[in-house]
Amino acid sequence: MKSLLKSLVEIPAPPGHEKELRDFVREEIETMADEIRVDSMGNLIVRKGEVREGGKRIMIASHLDEIGLIATHIDKRGFIRFTNMGGVYPSYLLGGRVRFLDGTRGVIDVEGSGKRKKVPGLDKMYIDIGAENENQCSIDIGDVAVFDRPWLDLGKRVVSKALDDRVGVAVMVETLRKVHQSPKRTPHESWFVFSNQEEVGLRGAGPAAYQLEPDIGLAIDVTRTGDTPQGVKMDVSLGEGPAIKIRDKGMLSHPEVVDWMIDVARKHKISCQREVLERGTTDAASIQLTRGGVPSGCLSIPCRYVHSPSEMVDWDDVQQAAILLEKLLFEPFLGS
Amino acid sequence: MDSMEMNDLLLDLLHVPGLSGREDPVLRYLQEIWEPMVDELRVSPLGSLEGVVRGNAPQPRPKILFAAHMDAIGLMVTGYQGDFLRVTSVGGVDPRVLPGGIVTVHGEEDLPGVIDQLPKALLPDSAPKDSVEFKYLIVDLGLKEAELKDMVQIGDLVSFQQPPLMMGDNLIAGPALDNRASVAAITIMLTSLQTRDPAWDVWVVATSQEEENMSGALTSAYTLQPDLAVAVDVTFASAPGTPDHKSYPMGEEIPLGWGPSVHPGLYRAFEEAAEEEDISVNREPLPMRSGTDADVLQISAAGVPTMVLSIPLRYMHTPVEMVHKEDIRAVAKLSQALIDRLDANFLSTLEWEE
Numbered sequence: 001m002k003s004l005l006k007s008l009v010e011i012p013a014p015p016g017h018e019k020e021l022r023d024f025v026r027e028e029i030e031t032m033a034d035e036i037r038v039d040s041m042g043n044l045i046v047r048k049g050e051v052r053e054g055g056k057r058i059m060i061a062s063h064l065d066e067i068g069l070i071a072t073h074i075d076k077r078g079f080i081r082f083t084n085m086g087g088v089y090p091s092y093l094l095g096g097r098v099r100f101l102d103g104t105r106g107v108i109d110v111e112g113s114g115k116r117k118k119v120p121g122l123d124k125m126y127i128d129i130g131a132e133n134e135n136q137c138s139i140d141i142g143d144v145a146v147f148d149r150p151w152l153d154l155g156k157r158v159v160s161k162a163l164d165d166r167v168g169v170a171v172m173v174e175t176l177r178k179v180h181q182s183p184k185r186t187p188h189e190s191w192f193v194f195s196n197q198e199e200v201g202l203r204g205a206g207p208a209a210y211q212l213e214p215d216i217g218l219a220i221d222v223t224r225t226g227d228t229p230q231g232v233k234m235d236v237s238l239g240e241g242p243a244i245k246i247r248d249k250g251m252l253s254h255p256e257v258v259d260w261m262i263d264v265a266r267k268h269k270i271s272c273q274r275e276v277l278e279r280g281t282t283d284a285a286s287i288q289l290t291r292g293g294v295p296s297g298c299l300s301i302p303c304r305y306v307h308s309p310s311e312m313v314d315w316d317d318v319q320q321a322a323i324l325l326e327k328l329l330f331e332p333f334l335g336s
Numbered sequence: 337m338d339s340m341e342m343n344d345l346l347l348d349l350l351h352v353p354g355l356s357g358r359e360d361p362v363l364r365y366l367q368e369i370w371e372p373m374v375d376e377l378r379v380s381p382l383g384s385l386e387g388v389v390r391g392n393a394p395q396p397r398p399k400i401l402f403a404a405h406m407d408a409i410g411l412m413v414t415g416y417q418g419d420f421l422r423v424t425s426v427g428g429v430d431p432r433v434l435p436g437g438i439v440t441v442h443g444e445e446d447l448p449g450v451i452d453q454l455p456k457a458l459l460p461d462s463a464p465k466d467s468v469e470f471k472y473l474i475v476d477l478g479l480k481e482a483e484l485k486d487m488v489q490i491g492d493l494v495s496f497q498q499p500p501l502m503m504g505d506n507l508i509a510g511p512a513l514d515n516r517a518s519v520a521a522i523t524i525m526l527t528s529l530q531t532r533d534p535a536w537d538v539w540v541v542a543t544s545q546e547e548e549n550m551s552g553a554l555t556s557a558y559t560l561q562p563d564l565a566v567a568v569d570v571t572f573a574s575a576p577g578t579p580d581h582k583s584y585p586m587g588e589e590i591p592l593g594w595g596p597s598v599h600p601g602l603y604r605a606f607e608e609a610a611e612e613e614d615i616s617v618n619r620e621p622l623p624m625r626s627g628t629d630a631d632v633l634q635i636s637a638a639g640v641p642t643m644v645l646s647i648p649l650r651y652m653h654t655p656v657e658m659v660h661k662e663d664i665r666a667v668a669k670l671s672q673a674l675i676d677r678l679d680a681n682f683l684s685t686l687e688w689e690e
Contacts, residue, residue: 233414235415235416246490250549251548252356252548254382255357255360273490276413291555291558291559292381292555292559293380293551293552293554293555293559295381295382
């Protein structure tokens, strides 16, 4: 799964530009799917299994897109002004490098370079791709870029851009593989949705849920941690196992979904953390609101430095998350 | 419903817990109360209670939906700090009123706790001295850390331990009057509906999760697809220091919501019904969103003409919210009056004309 994750993070996919990554994932899973399609939003939707005794129709979503930048103006000297696609923190940009979808690389700096003490807003920043002037600049207004930072394997922990939410994508691909290879069949009809445009307002998952009308919704996404120096007060740490979301800023998880996840984790001796996240949300929040309402929850992978070019996850957490998701799909849902 | 029965209803509604997302206890209570009064009763996937009194008009019979959210604000455990608990809010709790408060922590069993804050002298210099943020509040259960971790888990809920108070003949105080006062109003309306023969189907919905993201009302409206919707909720009552243009006297007039989230034709229908029934009303400007279930009811499916009825309430989002019982009755009476005026032609006369 590690080499899969490395391949996933290296494909750029800012919101609305998920095609290359979607094609890669499709190639990876095509043979394991009972049904596969891409909807009008660009969500990649895969069915595995059908509802049997004690089973439900479950939608599982991880998002393909990552936060990115979009060029808004090219000045006469070839400097590129830009704005954010999704939650980009100015402090994570300074001195950083970005890559446009055509492969053009550039560095980010700020007006009054070298003089500033405080981190300014994005409107004071620019991307320098080394162009000599406007005419030499290969980038057009509307071209999009992502962080350019190499994958770093620290052994137990891995660091990369876009682990939010490629780690969820990897967990789902791995789980689909295990379900496919298993001699047993799951009781559930599982719909694996690789969603689009999560970072700009959870926009892909809702329409997917509308099409699929699931009984239960589950997002697989990263969550923050409170285990760094002077970090936020939050009782989720790297390496203590995947987290089961009780709530975040956008959603109260359904109690029966939470109980199902906790019970299955306990039964299979997978250690988990209980997550109360006070900022941010996931695709589960938009699945929950679909049609007449979908009881929803989220399986989270603890992640440090979310939305930075160097997000960090614990490899055991990632593997345990994949095991828990697999077990969930083989266990009946005892809620109503 | 006589005044003794109404007192009992209110006291019961204030005693049963039901914080946002965990409305089960109040849901079960209402199921029992509403069951004999409705033709059909069901629970939505997100935990709203939906009941209907069928009308006598021929099919396709129009439907009106009355929504009052049953969820209450409270606290949620976010972590441990030695022998203490850290908490955050469920819904918009006002942290200024929390220190010194008594709470019930819904752990392995219900446990009493007190909320305290660090002494002023121990707060960091950067902390504001005049109001206390959540990060400086702790809940003390008098237990040692190991015991605490045994009994309480992250994500467990904490509710205000404040028994309801009957004050004088007319006022009642307690936590969760936002919005159990309105749940009481639509319940009283249901009792009066028993002796009527409405033309329309009347849906009453005790919605879930209003205080978080209004997901209960949004999803019930999608399922039920009403032709008209009315959100019953609380608004700011006058009290010393409240500006007159943002607060409403208790026990005198029912504030009728007026603004983009209210359909002007439906507003006028309520105004006329009030005049004919001699119910005092005034106008409550809602310049942006109403901050009630109306905001999501209105834009459900193809759009729904929507109205907001308010019960004035003092000390909003504190454990000692206070309302006037006459206001609850008046809202129930006005709702019934509107239902009485719904006939087969009502919708065809409804126009968005300010």
